[in-house]
Structure formats: structure tokens, C-alpha cells
Amino acid sequence: MSWHINPESPSDIAERVLMPGDPLRAKHIAETFLEDVKEYTHVRNMLGFTGTYKGCRVSVQGSGMGMPSFAIYANELITDFGVKKIIRTGTCGALQPFIHVRDVVFAQAATTDSGMVRNIFAPGMTFAPTGSYSLLEKAVVCARSLSVPFHVGNVLSQDRLYDDEIDLKKLTDYGVLAAEMETAALYLVAAKYRVESLGVFTVSNHILTGEETPIEERETSFNDMARIALETVIAE
DSSP states (O other): OOOOOOOOGOOOOOOOEEOOSSSHHHHHHHHHOOEEEEEEEEEGGOEEEEETTTTTTEEEEEOOOSHHHHHHHHHHHHHHHHOEEEEEEEEEOOSSTOOOOOOOEEEEEEEEEEEOOOOOOOOTOOOOOOOOOOHHHHHHHHHTTOOEEEEEEEEEEOSSSSSSSOOHHHHTTOOEEESSHHHHHHHHHHHHOOOEEEEEEEEETTTTTOBBBBHHHHOOHHHHHHHHHHHHOOOO
16 A cells, blocks of 8 residues: 555545645645545645546545655556546746746646656666647647647756756757646656656746746636646546
């Protein structure tokens, strides 16, 4: 059984999971969108809930910040509880001038400076963490149907939030859409275990312009992203 997730029964966790970093966002998504909600874990205050969305069982599990924390929860959800689909529902900082605060970004791939990817493969091999096309395609269709502004492409999963050494200008020049801290770990774990995964983000701030949303809004108001993720994760 998992060291970090403690449901009464493994069946308390659904095969489809949304994973926000913030456990309070997990609580908000569950209470706002799911029916018959049950909290199945609160170890380390990393909340997890299961309920139904349009008749389909879905879980929402907080992951904490950063790739090491995210990888722990993703690994345990897959190996201990049989999860088959994971969508990261997070926030990101925009790196392109055509992206605006509150837009939605879908991570087709994840560039990273993390040693997590390099340590798995032999020297000279650069593994490219990518999302599941089937989930990406469904997410795009859903965003269009809801008339939500969205962008698809490469994101930066950075190891350190406060990183003076990282060359954001070069990443911007190479078309990286936004910066966040977890998706490369999700795509790496998902590739290992052959499960479907996707990173979906609301733009909370703009790294180029300095525009940002209030902290309290980051916890509760990103409902377009949550709705897209839920519609995507239950789609067949």
C-alpha cells in the first residue's frame, strides 16, 4: 500500500485522476464539479477526493510543488491504485507575447532542466517527455466547444522556481509557451507505466509583462481549466 495516500480501500480511487499541485484546488474542484464526493486521503494535508462527473468516477489528488513531489504521487496512484489516466491541472507563467493571463495552455511536450529525466537514460540519450495525443486531441475539441482561449505546444518544467541561471529568453525564442514545475515528471512516469497523461494549465502570470492574478483566485477561479480536464478525462 502507498506510503503517502491512505484510502480505506484501493477502490476508493478512480482510474481517472486530475492532479493539481495545490491541495486546496483539489478540494475546490471536487466540491464544485463532482457529485457524491468522498475524501479518501489527507496524509501530509495532501488532499484527495473521489466523486462522479456526469456519471463517471473521477478522483482529484493534490501533488504538491515540484517534480520530486509530483512523481511520488503519480507513481503511487499508478502502481498501487491502478490509475489509467492522469491530467495535471495547474498554473503556469506565460513566455510568449500572444498568450494572456487566464488563457489555457496544453502541454504537447515538456522541456526540462531536471536531472530526473537524464538519470534514467544512458549518457548521450535525451528522452523527450510528451503528452498523450488522445487526451490532447479531446482537450482541444473541448476548449473549442467552450470558446476558451487556448494554446498548444512545448512548456518548460523547471527544477527551481527562483532560478537566475535559466535562459528564459532563449526558451522564448525557441517557442516554449510557458513555465511550470511538474509536467516533465508526469510524462516520464506515464511513459514508464504506459498510461495516458496530459498537462493542462491556466496562465496565472505573464513572465514577460509582469501581469498576474491574485493568490486567492489561483485557488478557486480556474474553472474553465477544470471543466476542460474533466470533460477530457471521461471522454472515450
